[in-house]
Amino acid sequence: MYQETLLLLKQRSALILICISMLLTLLSLLNGWQNIQHIHHEIDHAQQEAETRLMQQGEEMLSHYTASDEIAGSIGYYVFQNTYRTPDEWSFIALGNRIVTPYIQRIRLLGLQGQLYDGESHHPEHVMLGSFDYAFWLIFFSPLLCIALMHDLKATEYQAKRLTLLQSLSNNSKGLWIKRTLVRWGLIVISLAFPLTLFTAWHQLSLAPWFVIVALTVTYTLFWILLCGLIGLRKKAIHSNLNAIAMVTFWLFICFILPSAGKWMLDKTYPLIDGSKIALQHREHVHHAWDIPKEDTLQPFYQHYPQYKDTPPITGRFHWKWYFAFQHMADIKLAPLVKQRENTLNQRYAFNQTMAWVLPSLFVQQTLEKIAKSDINDLINYRHEIEHYHTALRHYLYPYMFTDKAFKQTDFEQIPSFTDKKTQ
Amino acid sequence: MINTLKLIIINEWRSMWYEKVPLMVLALLLGFMAIAIQATSEQTQRRTLALQQANQQSQTDWLNQPNRHPHRVGHYGDFVAKPLHPLSAITPGIINEAGSLVYLEAHRLNSANFNPASEATSLERFITITPDIIIQWVLPLGLIMAGYAMITREKIGGTLGYLIGNGTPLSWIIVGKFIALFIPAAIPLILLNGYIGYLMADSPQSMARIGLMLSGQLVYIAIWSLVITAVSLKAKLLNQALLSLLLIWVFICMIAPKSLANIAQTLYPTYPRAEAEYHAEQKLKSIGDSHNPNDPYFENFKQQTLKKYGVNRIEDLPLNYNGLVMQEGEKLTTQVYREQMNYHHQQLLKQNQWIRQWLWLSPALALEYIQMAASGADIHHHIDFINQAEQRRYKLIEYLNSVHTNHVNQQDDKNTRNDKQFWENAPRDPIALANLKLSQKQVTSAYLVLIAWLALLGLFIFWPLKKQ
Numbered sequence: 005m006y007q008e009t010l011l012l013l014k015q016r017s018a019l020i021l022i023c024i025s026m027l028l029t030l031l032s033l034l035n036g037w038q039n040i041q042h043i044h045h046e047i048d049h050a051q052q053e054a055e056t057r058l059m060q061q062g063e064e065m066l067s068h069y070t071a072s073d074e075i076a077g078s079i080g081y082y083v084f085q086n087t088y089r090t091p092d093e094w095s096f097i098a099l100g101n102r103i104v105t106p107y108i109q110r111i112r113l114l115g116l117q118g119q120l121y122d123g124e125s126h127h128p129e130h131v132m133l134g135s136f137d138y139a140f141w142l143i144f145f146s147p148l149l150c151i152a153l154m155h156d157l158k159a160t161e162y163q164a165k166r167l168t169l170l171q172s173l174s175n176n177s178k179g180l181w182i183k184r185t186l187v188r189w190g191l192i193v194i195s196l197a198f199p200l201t202l203f204t205a206w207h208q209l210s211l212a213p214w215f216v217i218v219a220l221t222v223t224y225t226l227f228w229i230l231l232c233g234l235i236g237l238r239k240k241a242i243h244s245n246l247n248a249i250a251m252v253t254f255w256l257f258i259c260f261i262l263p264s265a266g267k268w269m270l271d272k273t274y275p276l277i278d279g280s281k282i283a284l285q286h287r288e289h290v291h292h293a294w295d296i297p298k299e300d301t302l303q304p305f306y307q308h309y310p311q312y313k314d315t316p317p318i319t320g321r322f323h324w325k326w327y328f329a330f331q332h333m334a335d336i337k338l339a340p341l342v343k344q345r346e347n348t349l350n351q352r353y354a355f356n357q358t359m360a361w362v363l364p365s366l367f368v369q370q371t372l373e374k375i376a377k378s379d380i381n382d383l384i385n386y387r388h389e390i391e392h393y394h395t396a397l398r399h400y401l402y403p404y405m406f407t408d409k410a411f412k413q414t415d416f417e418q419i420p421s422f423t424d425k426k427t428q
Numbered sequence: 429m430i431n432t433l434k435l436i437i438i439n440e441w442r443s444m445w446y447e448k449v450p451l452m453v454l455a456l457l458l459g460f461m462a463i464a465i466q467a468t469s470e471q472t473q474r475r476t477l478a479l480q481q482a483n484q485q486s487q488t489d490w491l492n493q494p495n496r497h498p499h500r501v502g503h504y505g506d507f508v509a510k511p512l513h514p515l516s517a518i519t520p521g522i523i524n525e526a527g528s529l530v531y532l533e534a535h536r537l538n539s540a541n542f543n544p545a546s547e548a549t550s551l552e553r554f555i556t557i558t559p560d561i562i563i564q565w566v567l568p569l570g571l572i573m574a575g576y577a578m579i580t581r582e583k584i585g586g587t588l589g590y591l592i593g594n595g596t597p598l599s600w601i602i603v604g605k606f607i608a609l610f611i612p613a614a615i616p617l618i619l620l621n622g623y624i625g626y627l628m629a630d631s632p633q634s635m636a637r638i639g640l641m642l643s644g645q646l647v648y649i650a651i652w653s654l655v656i657t658a659v660s661l662k663a664k665l666l667n668q669a670l671l672s673l674l675l676i677w678v679f680i681c682m683i684a685p686k687s688l689a690n691i692a693q694t695l696y697p698t699y700p701r702a703e704a705e706y707h708a709e710q711k712l713k714s715i716g717d718s719h720n721p722n723d724p725y726f727e728n729f730k731q732q733t734l735k736k737y738g739v740n741r742i743e744d745l746p747l748n749y750n751g752l753v754m755q756e757g758e759k760l761t762t763q764v765y766r767e768q769m770n771y772h773h774q775q776l777l778k779q780n781q782w783i784r785q786w787l788w789l790s791p792a793l794a795l796e797y798i799q800m801a802a803s804g805a806d807i808h809h810h811i812d813f814i815n816q817a818e819q820r821r822y823k824l825i826e827y828l829n830s831v832h833t834n835h836v837n838q839q840d841d842k843n844t845r846n847d848k849q850f851w852e853n854a855p856r857d858p859i860a861l862a863n864l865k866l867s868q869k870q871v872t873s874a875y876l877v878l879i880a881w882l883a884l885l886g887l888f889i890f891w892p893l894k895k896q
Contacts, residue, residue: 017671028683035690042697050703057706086702100553104525104545108700123701124539127776128526129800129807131545133689134555140686148678156667244667249449249573252674253456256569261460263554268467270551271474278478279542280529284485284507287531291504295494321842349547356549370550380549 008187012153018191021152025195029141033203036096036137043107047088050108051423054086062416072411076404077324079416080113080397087111087393087422089386092377094213098139098369100378104131109390111422113401115331116394117286117338120387121279138200139372142221143365144259146196147228151251153188154232157181159244167242181237189229196221213375224368259365266359266366274351282341289337293330298323305329308336312406325405332398346384353380389422396420432596436604437611440578444608450574454612457570461562461620468558469517475544476516479509479528491852495845498832499754502534502825508817510540511861513804514631515638518624519560521805524548530814532821534828535758537708537765539701540814559620560799563645564792565681567613568652572673575609575653579660580669599893602657610653617645633864637802640864640871644798647878651791654885661889684790692779698772708768715760729756743838750841751833758829762822769818773811780807784873791881794874801867808870812862823855 013019061083069075089107106123134140158181161167171177197218204214231254236247293301298318306313318326360367373379400420403409444450486507493501510528527540545552555561579601582588592598621642628634656673663669716725733752734740742749787794800806836844 035694038694039690042694046700046703050700084702084706100550101546101548104543106700106702108702110702110705121541122539124527124541124543125698125701125704125772126525127693127698127779127807128522128543128545128810130689130693130779131525132522133685134553136686136690144682145678148674152671152674159667245577245670246449248667248670248674252569252573256566260555260557260566263551264464264467264557266551267554267556268470270549271471275474276544276547278482279547280478280482280507280509283529283531283541284482284489287504287507288489291500294500295496352549356551359551365554366551369553373550373553380547383547
């Protein structure tokens with residue numbers, strides 16, 4: 005084994021390839037890290053500011069208005085609360101949808117469906133080009149390393165007229181090829197896993213994900229080594245160039261053509277209702293309320309909140325309780341559509357999972373995104389968290405508007421925030 | 429001499445025919461292309477349809493409004509969907525990554541929302557094989573497989589020396605091989621673009637756009653044909669030729685574009701919209717708060733208005749003072765929000781500007797920019813869409829505020845409902861696809877990169893031959 009390793013490393017091109025791979029693996033890790041640090045930095049900054057900003061706005065409300073329903077209503081209308089999609093410790097490994105979805109979203113007491121999808125701030129061209137993270141590097145580049153080191157395994161010996169000699173040592177010839185293949189595989193794994201391990205140690209990251217990622221790296225490269233071995237070590241594998249062409253064609257299929265075909269099938273089987281439908285319907289539901297008698301909004305609302313049923317009817321032109329009741333009713337009316345879309349998203353995710361069992365490149369991408377918490381599942385979870393928080397906010401402010409519960413300075417300080425909900 | 433050239437080309441084609449690999453590559457490429465065109469046009473149609481439906485729904489909803497107070501209509505607002513060029517079926521560009529629907533509302537500047545990329549699954553993180561990606565990525569790979577051996581093979585077999593010994597200049601051999609590789613790739617491209625031109629003749633600036641796309645593609649393919657010829661000429665072993673070409677391909681098509689995009693994002697990061705909105709709101713508050721009755725800015729505005737109409741009290745004004753305040757307030761918010769929007773767009777464009785400095789690294793990225801610009805799916809077209817939407821928003825809100833000022837009685841302001849006819853007459857100019865000229869800077873630099881590559885490669889190959 006040792007000798008075979010030396011033999012391989014004596015080839016300058018192989019050594020250079022391994023070094024390049026190490027360097028670029030490290031760069032892919034650093035780039036992922038940098039992206040996540042930027043997100044962390046922005047979130048930290050926003051969190052630090054949030055409290056002082058809130059207190060300032062709270063004082064304004066309390067000094068402007070005296071009636072408790074007015075105070076609570078204005079807070080619901082004017083005061084935005086931040087919600088955060090904080091990256092996970094290992095998010096840098098696969099940036100996934102974190103490069104395109106907002107990581108800070110401002111929420112106020114208005115209808116949630118009108119706010120949930122706001123906040124574009126990314127560069128669309130660069131989302132399209134994709135991120136240079138470990139997932140990309142492992143999936144697309146490690147097969148090329150295998151191809152580069154495996155395509156001429158038998159052929160160089162043939163060209164150097166040593167092949168017949170080697171084959172004639174019949175006891176050893178199989179073992180020799182296995183040894184040579186193992187050495188190549190080992191070096192490829194090291195060129196990927198070593199920088200990863202270094203990085204893990206440097207940032208003192210938790211080890212369980214590290215273990216899974218290394219295991220993925222080992223098995224994914226093994227798959228490619230075996231595939232390349234099948235081509236490069238078959239009986240007639242004496243033309244290294246033809247071997248390389250065959251391997252690259254496999255690569256093209258596994259990393260590009262089949263995923264594209266899968267995507268096409270996905271859109272055909274589980275087409276997603278366009279999000280614009282939510283926006284348009286939400287607007288109709290909200291504004292229709294202004295054109296109908298207030299009781300027509302309040303009665304259905306009271307079915308969801310019977311505790312406010314006996315509160316005095318609205319006589320004036322405007323009351324916050326009616327305003328926020330129709331905002332909430334819009335969300336309730338939209339719930340089936342939102343649910344339907346979410347179901348489709350879950351089905352699409354399930355389709356991915358099924359397909360990942362036959363497509364190794366997809367399996368790696370999906371598993372890494374799961375570890376990184378940057379897949380569609382995590383986005384749906386974040387939306388649910390926002391929804392729960394929005395509900396908590398509503399439930400906190402409703403009593404001041406519906407019953408005349410007095411609004412004191414301390415009541416403002418106790419308004420739930422997104423972060424303390426998460427720590428609960 | 430022309431006959432010799434013809435002979436070299438035909439001979440190369442003959443050997444390609446017998447070698448089978450080039451033929452298989454060609455067949456595979458054509459197959460991929462056909463499937464990609466089908467799949468991408470389906471996807472683009474679905475997207476176009478969804479956006480058209482959104483526009484139509486928004487239109488009917490708008491016209492079906494009952495009698496309402498104009499300020500209510502200002503908050504009811506209007507939706508505009510992004511116009512797509514039919515060429516997106518060839519180059520979808522940022523069709524999935526950029527928001528496609530903007531909500532136009534009084535004193536709010538909403539983002540463009542609903543991009544399919546946000547809700548994408550892991551499968552959609554792979555590069556989709558669309559027609560433009562085939563030309564940009566897969567075609568060069570196919571050319572490599574078909575042509576890496578062109579000259580190396582003759583060198584090893586000794587036929588090259590024989591040809592030269594017979595008096596055929598090496599430069600003619602190189603030109604012949606180059607043409608033999610270039611023509612089979614160029615002809616399908618010309619046919620494809622011709623067919624697209626025939627199909628899409630009615631679409632905006634179709635001829636200019638397709639011309640731009642085709643010429644970019646041809647230069648790009650010429651570059652690759654030259655690279656392959658050059659490497660095939662220099663390499664001593666078949667294997668060496670193939671591997672070097674594959675490495676060059678990986679760098680030009682995969683590593684360079686991704687790295688540049690990622691570095692640009694790190695150097696000029698974008699900031700969360702939430703933060704920008706907060707700062708805009710704070711700034712507005714410091715200028716003037718139209719909701720605050722004691723605000724100095726609006727107190728001053730009141731005095732000026734009274735003076736202008738020569739009256740002492742608001743009640744004596746010939747029009748609705750509330751509407752005037754709305755107009756003034758809208759002016760302020762629009763100014764501040766546009767500042768914020770422009771800052772964000774500038775940040776995005778800084779990323780592009782930085783990449784332009786390094787674009788010479790990757791002709792593939794250069795071609796990408798040309799193709800995206802040609803199909804109206806690049807950042808410049810997107811920013812223009814956002815700007816047009818914002819223009820339309822301001823015009824519409826201005827109109828509603830003027831209805832408020834002139835057609836709502838001040839004494840009974842909040843109970844007034846204006847006739848729905850007002851909404852039918854509201855200015856709502858349709859959003860047009862941006863002019864191709866907007867991408868000029870990007871396209872010019874991309875072209876320069878492509879031409880420079882072609883010229884330098886030519887120089888690199890033919891200069892040493894001259895001296896001999």
